[in-house]
Amino acid sequence: EVQLVESGGGLVQPGGSLRLSCAASGFTFTSYWMTWVRQAPGKGLEWVANVKQDGSETHYVDSVKGRLTISRDNAKNSLYLQMNSLRAEDTAIYYCARHKAFYFDYWGQGTLVTVSS
């Protein structure tokens, strides 16, 4: 059974940093691109970033470039999102998702990030 479990969310002050993790199991992690998607409270889904199977290629939505960094550790079957220079508008539930071809076939339950003083 495919499982994606996010962790690392919490309350952080504006300008602060946070590192999200996503533990993957039940599938061959190295065969898939992986993605982070976020959802601000009461709002819609927003694609944030993705990373290639070997970590050699990453892509970001313009609003997070230079502040958020996606990475993966294939030895640990884990996906990460390093979040720096956080802003109030980064407040959201962050989901990790398995990226199959051009869609997202499995999702984690999400972890909440709140940026507030």
Next chain:
Amino acid sequence: QSALTQPPSASGSPGQSVTISCTGTSGDVGGYNYVSWYQQHPGKAPKLMIYEVSKRPSGVPDRFSGSKSGNTASLTVSGLQAEDEADYYCSSYAGSNKNVFGTGTKVTVL
């Protein structure tokens, strides 16, 4: 990277059909046959319902169908059931290994 446009809400009575539109541009919806649809119940993670415009993953009822014409994709839910009440989001490949989501549609079963 602008969000795809969906109607905020749609509704239908049990047994009826509802169709949700998803309008983009030639750079996303119109340029690729890579539109997908997701169902999200309150407090839950999104669930894939349709991929590559009209394909259904295993386990998704055939009441759910997808189509595309030009820059607009559509999701139709036939034979509405109470459990279909949820938010629905479209998504499209937008080139350069990026994706974009729609603004979301709340479906209400009357």
